[in-house]
Amino acid sequence: MNVFTVAILGCGNRGAESYGRIFMEDARFRITALCDPFTARLHAYGDLFGVEARFADEEEFFKQRRADILVIATMDRDHVRQCVKALELGYDVLLEKPITNSREELLSLLEAQKTYGGKVLVCHVLRYVPAYLKVAELIRDGEIGRLVQIDALEEVAYWHQAHSFVRGNWRSSEETVPMLLAKCCHDLDLLQYYAGARCESVSSVGDLTFFKPACAPAGAEKRCVVCPLAETCAYSAKKIYIEGWKQAGSPARDFPYMQLTGEYPLTEAALEKALETGDYGRCVFFCDNDVVDHQVAQFTFANGVKATLTMTAFSYDCARIIRFFGTAGELTLDESRDTITLKQFRGGKKEMSISGLNQSSFGHGGGEFGLIDALYRLVSGDKESATTLSASVESHLMAICAEESRLRGGTLIKLH
Numbered sequence: 001m002n003v004f005t006v007a008i009l010g011c012g013n014r015g016a017e018s019y020g021r022i023f024m025e026d027a028r029f030r031i032t033a034l035c036d037p038f039t040a041r042l043h044a045y046g047d048l049f050g051v052e053a054r055f056a057d058e059e060e061f062f063k064q065r066r067a068d069i070l071v072i073a074t075m076d077r078d079h080v081r082q083c084v085k086a087l088e089l090g091y092d093v094l095l096e097k098p099i100t101n102s103r104e105e106l107l108s109l110l111e112a113q114k115t116y117g118g119k120v121l122v123c124h125v126l127r128y129v130p131a132y133l134k135v136a137e138l139i140r141d142g143e144i145g146r147l148v149q150i151d152a153l154e155e156v157a158y159w160h161q162a163h164s165f166v167r168g169n170w171r172s173s174e175e176t177v178p179m180l181l182a183k184c185c186h187d188l189d190l191l192q193y194y195a196g197a198r199c200e201s202v203s204s205v206g207d208l209t210f211f212k213p214a215c216a217p218a219g220a221e222k223r224c225v226v227c228p229l230a231e232t233c234a235y236s237a238k239k240i241y242i243e244g245w246k247q248a249g250s251p252a253r254d255f256p257y258m259q260l261t262g263e264y265p266l267t268e269a270a271l272e273k274a275l276e277t278g279d280y281g282r283c284v285f286f287c288d289n290d291v292v293d294h295q296v297a298q299f300t301f302a303n304g305v306k307a308t309l310t311m312t313a314f315s316y317d318c319a320r321i322i323r324f325f326g327t328a329g330e331l332t333l334d335e336s337r338d339t340i341t342l343k344q345f346r347g348g349k350k351e352m353s354i355s356g357l358n359q360s361s362f363g364h365g366g367g368e369f370g371l372i373d374a375l376y377r378l379v380s381g382d383k384e385s386a387t388t389l390s391a392s393v394e395s396h397l398m399a400i401c402a403e404e405s406r407l408r409g410g411t412l413i414k415l416h
Helices: 013-025 039-049 076-089 103-116 130-140 158-166 179-195 237-247 268-277 363-380 389-407
Strands: 004-009 029-035 053-055 069-072 092-095 120-122 147-155 199-207 294-301 306-312 319-326 329-334 339-344 348-353
Touching: 004 013, 013 029, 013 039, 013 069, 013 363, 029 039, 039 053, 069 076, 076 092, 076 103, 092 363, 103 389, 120 363, 120 389, 130 179, 130 319, 130 329, 130 339, 130 363, 147 179, 158 179, 158 237, 179 199, 179 294, 179 306, 179 319, 179 389, 199 389, 237 268, 294 389
Parallel strands: 004 029, 004 069, 029 053, 069 092, 092 120, 147 306
Antiparallel strands: 147 319, 199 294, 294 306, 319 329, 329 339, 339 348
């Protein structure tokens, strides 16, 4: 058995807490180097993984190749630049999505891969989740006849919108990719995968409707810790982070609480300090956010399949619901109800459990384990993965064109 060494650039929720923990337990891999500018986080994971080579400075880290594989799990705007450097040094790369919101950067990264020859696997983890693979199998086997239409709903959840897209790292269009790409790159990849053809055109509309000063309730303060409405507001940072952390069992590291502070293990005092001074303690109506809180996109594929994708912050659940309509039946995947339901026009109704199909409650229902398996096969030369860089470009173009359409009031945009 080949054993591959791994370096991790970006030791946050994805790079270290998710992928790092899987690598640590997998005998096919050995973590040899970490890089993260937050030294407390860097050393916490360095100790956990037993890694001596720790770098707080990216330039120092990139002075030489540190492993066979580089995991890039940094902010979206850094992905292409860092991936090109990695390919130049001879790494194979596990690249967190989204890659970029720039056509030019996508093409430049493809050209760099062609020049240097490294393998790049993009982290579309839902492509490796058993329940989502089961849906693809049912469609491929003709259980609903010929696929005609797909209707997908991405329920962001009110608290997740507040955390990631109002207070958090993905709140600003100047600093990150459009929200449809940041939150729905999984969904876009799945739509293209299920449709089974290139996307020809897209139109999209959406706005920032609610999370802005004009919608603030009377008496609201700019920080939740001093706000008289903190006990009744659904978006209270005290409720989401302090009470939520306690209800979760006061974990040492867990999303979303670990994103507030670099102090590990997490403590109530560290979280309280973060709410007093940091971004996550701000009122959701007085942040510097400008990304949408709802968006609808319509896609037409080369084989005639039509698809809609609705993304909304205004939901209780954080879940996906995807309906497929065919000439002989319909199929629904509903995460909120934990069901896949097949209704055939002449065959009646069949229902199966999503959790019963999935292999784990950790890591997107086992999808992250499937992703790491695909990475091992890819770097071993045994099998080409479904989510290589070249395969991922199409769904990124769908998002880029959807945002262009939204900014132009819903104008139809051709992809190619």
